[in-house]
Amino acid sequence: MKGALVLLLLLVVVVACGHAEHRGKPYVRDKVCKEYRTMGKDDFRALTLIMNSKKFSNATFEEVSHLVHEIVSLAETCCTDDADPSCYDAGSSALSAKSCDPNSPFPRHAGVDACCAHTGLERKLCMAALQHSPREIPRYAEPDGDELCANFAKDPKDFADRFLYEYASNYGQAPLPVLLGSARSFLSMVSTCCISPAPTTCFLKEKLERKTLSLLTLLSNRGCSRFAAYGKDKMKFSYLTMFAQKIPSASFEEIFPLAEDAAEAFAQCCDSMAEDCMHKKV
Template identity: 40%
Template sequence: MKITCIVVLMSAFDFVYSISRGKHYVKEKVCQEYAMLGKEKFKAIGMVLYSQKFSTGTFEEVNAVTDEMVKLAETCCTENSSADCYDTGATAMSEMSCSKDSPFPKHPGIASCCKEDGLERKLCLAALRVTSEELPSLQESTNEEICQKFKEDPKEYSLRYFYEFSRRHGSIPAGLILNATDSYLRMVGTCCSLSESTICFLRERLQLKDSNHFLRLTSNLCHNQAHLPYFKIGLTAYYGHILNDSLEDILPITTHLQEGLSKCCLNPNPECLITELMQVKTVLCNDTSLSGKYRKLHDCCSKPPLDVLSCVETSESESPPQQTEIKKPTDTDLCKEGSATVLDKYFFEIGRKHNHLTLPVLASVFADIGDYIHKGSACKLIKKSPLEKIETFVSKTDGLCQQYKKLDFTVFKERLVKSVQEEMPDASKTVVDTKAKQWVEFTSTCCSRKAPALRCRKLIDLIVGDTRDD
């Protein structure tokens, strides 16, 4: 599918709410694409875009708003349509979004937009993008079940797959989603038409393995970039323990990556993100101070550009973490001008020392400390510094994640309960069980490389609590 179609239609599906005087040329572009793609393909793109935009909406709600958009194009892209057909239809859609019995996706942001009038309401609705807690991975049915559902109603099966897949990857370019869903549905259509479908599915899935791996990597990076406030320094600390090098050597690499993600993740054109990720290889592998120092980086740099990051992330650190005590910033360091640099260096050393901590854990902990310190008025709150508490949490988490990866889950859970009992000797069994359950949920959720950012932040808040209350 042409990238230009995706870009134009991305603006079209938002433009339906934000259309204003002087921008009717967009209607012409939408009508050109509608005529070229046809109704079914036009709707498929709409399902992808609206499923990403409203990930908490039901299939019926997302389908309803997509159908309305298709109907608008179908009605207003005819020779006999009136000059104001598109504008009138867009206004009707915004009014329908705000009606009490609206069939469209519902969430708190819409209520706020509906307090506005006219163009302001349309602009507000166009800017909406739901931030939801991570959805579980899409569980694929057996080959037989897939083919049964597909043969019963190919169109319905395809639309539901667009919906379920897209809402789970809401932070990456829509073009990547379209490529992935098209490949999957092509596989289903081909294999379900054969008598020996099992062999076909196996062959096709092997061919899609690399592209699916790349999609998971980009989805995780973009999701973290979108939802972790301290993403950049968290990423730097994370790469610090992978490459075991200095902040000065690591920072240019992670700065380049973070800026590329910030610019391209929500750009519907996937070429933007692909180009940025390819350029990371140049930045990472042309640094002789790094590539000449570590064999694993040399090996990763021999791979194709889009495989380099994945290779680096899955590599184990070649050197053991530092055992020396991390020098804490003093109150004076944190209160004087340039304290952000001091704090970043401190964060980096925490990540470099604790090599079992994931990016969401590092960034969430850094956010707790940074927000606490920077919200202090004239450093009045620094007297109750959270650094000691956070370091205790970080050290414990690092050890637990190491155990979680090595031990059988039952053994790990038993040891964890015993550890909580030793830490809280006077607590009741109910209190101990509750705390142990929190830690088990936290480690089982947040110790993996693809840990869900929003969920980990909530679990950390639950376990650590508000540092200002101590």
């Protein structure tokens, strides 16, 4: 999983990092194509959708979908056995140029014009660094079972895409493995309960089973958002203050290790690709 996620980042930003640049453009293409073949088009596309929804949290579903389509098409075209060796680099350059078009269908960002003043790798690196500020308060509200099933029945694929977009853009600060696990669990619940002879009972049971994972997603999104804003030391002080207010009878010696452990957990897990990191620490 870790290798796939890291390498997908190379594709999502469509840029060769310095290490890859030294080893040559075929190195980037070969690594991306290996992951595309290993994951398969559908999983590759779903993860690309999640990554770009996190990255461009204020973009519309249509804008993110356009970008995802181009990225997946690039891999699909350039990862065939008979693809020209220059296909990937040429395609990523074309994608970068398309982002500079005033009528680009991709997510908008105030920094695009400055990036487009550059060319080649410098432009790609600049584009890669662009991202929207994460949403401070998640706006996603889960519909009731009847509405979920009605939307699912209309178009299961579109339903899944829109959910992944909404969930990732609202909880974009949560560690990627937590986000993936929670999203996968939700879609499994919907696909199971919407064909159940007793959907209401099914949803109640499944939501109860998902409660821990849903809470973990909410808490880790909130905690990682604070960690990104304050850093480890300030976050530790924040927890010290919170614990002191909530447990006024506790001594400094008692609450300090708790605050230290909480800050350390987010320091280790917010950017971790380990699937169980946050589960173990929080």
